[in-house]
Amino acid sequence: MSSLMLKSSKHLGLPLCTSPRVQRNQLQRMVARAKQSFFAAFSLGSPRVPISPVTMSKLYWSVTVPQMTYGLELLNLSRSDINHLEDAHVTMAKKVQGLSMTSPNTCALAPLGWRSITATVMVRSLTMLWQILLLPMNSPYKQIVVSRMLHHHHHQHIMLRSGPVWNMYKHLEELTLVQDVIHSITNGTYMSLYQWKLLVKSRVSQIERNKWVASCGLFRSLILYRQVIVNIIMWPWWQYALIAPHDTVKCKVMARIIASNRVLNRVDRNDGNIRNKSSLCDLCSQSISDNVSHVLFVCNQLSATRSDMWHQVKLSCPDSLIDSMVRLTPNERTVFVLSGFNCKFITDWAPIYHSLCTFVYKLSMLANSCSK
Numbered sequence: 001m002s003s004l005m006l007k008s009s010k011h012l013g014l015p016l017c018t019s020p021r022v023q024r025n026q027l028q029r030m031v032a033r034a035k036q037s038f039f040a041a042f043s044l045g046s047p048r049v050p051i052s053p054v055t056m057s058k059l060y061w062s063v064t065v066p067q068m069t070y071g072l073e074l075l076n077l078s079r080s081d082i083n084h085l086e087d088a089h090v091t092m093a094k095k096v097q098g099l100s101m102t103s104p105n106t107c108a109l110a111p112l113g114w115r116s117i118t119a120t121v122m123v124r125s126l127t128m129l130w131q132i133l134l135l136p137m138n139s140p141y142k143q144i145v146v147s148r149m150l151h152h153h154h155h156q157h158i159m160l161r162s163g164p165v166w167n168m169y170k171h172l173e174e175l176t177l178v179q180d181v182i183h184s185i186t187n188g189t190y191m192s193l194y195q196w197k198l199l200v201k202s203r204v205s206q207i208e209r210n211k212w213v214a215s216c217g218l219f220r221s222l223i224l225y226r227q228v229i230v231n232i233i234m235w236p237w238w239q240y241a242l243i244a245p246h247d248t249v250k251c252k253v254m255a256r257i258i259a260s261n262r263v264l265n266r267v268d269r270n271d272g273n274i275r276n277k278s279s280l281c282d283l284c285s286q287s288i289s290d291n292v293s294h295v296l297f298v299c300n301q302l303s304a305t306r307s308d309m310w311h312q313v314k315l316s317c318p319d320s321l322i323d324s325m326v327r328l329t330p331n332e333r334t335v336f337v338l339s340g341f342n343c344k345f346i347t348d349w350a351p352i353y354h355s356l357c358t359f360v361y362k363l364s365m366l367a368n369s370c371s372k
Ligand SMILES: [Zn+2]
Pocket: 281, 282, 283, 284, 285, 286, 294, 298, 299, 300, 301
């Protein structure tokens, strides 16, 4: 009898499985298919002019993510399933930005403004819940969902702790929206789907941001990153790369600098073991505590090139901007430049972005070639 039992089937393209192992295999196939479309799009660029991270981002969320997450809001995903999806998601985010695969996973999504796969599935699951709740009361789908939702609310300690409605209930608990939904069900008054999506997305964004800030705090190498990237939104330098494809490589070098908190490729043996211990610069042998601002604005071995490059920056910048940058400390100036002037991207400032990314790129390349 057991040999006749069906272990997996597809309904409307959705894999339905009775075995976690079979479901895992199905998920792996979905991820592999999604990666194919990702790398097909990624190969459109060339090494000198790679495809812009903003364009890749649009293609990724329009094609790859729907392939990778189709129907996941209806499945019971294990922790290992979720980790598999998140790993693939982070790997593709690093590829898009040209980050090292050894850089901390927590720094990969925020500069692109991407949310996690878990958050994406959560939003989709709760959107589906509201779409069902907005159906007329004689709909069997609504009757089942209302009945299960009330059951979970009043009898959480007994059975039926699985299935799509249970997953929705858990998401509501995490977003502290259970009372809102129970109130709507018992009173028969529902906000519009648009308002509900706004509410869910704002709660999900808050949770994502809290998790991101907490996880960044675990890495000493992300001190500069947290000063430069303050929100989960598209980094201004990626927006600049969209209108100046020939500078995309320079922007990727800047992204690698903030993700690793260093310009020089040298590995500091003290890193991560001894707090606040300064190390020696490979170029001038000065004791330094901050590799990035030292190379960009202090190291005397690079002063000739720095002076030439800074002259180019002066030619493209208004005097007031130059004056305000000069008044900053080297560390503050580094954060100011790498963050895209602590403000949103402004298209009219393209010549300023060009001169500054060239400044950072040339100095970092020179520093690395001199240290070898
Ligand atoms: Zn130095």
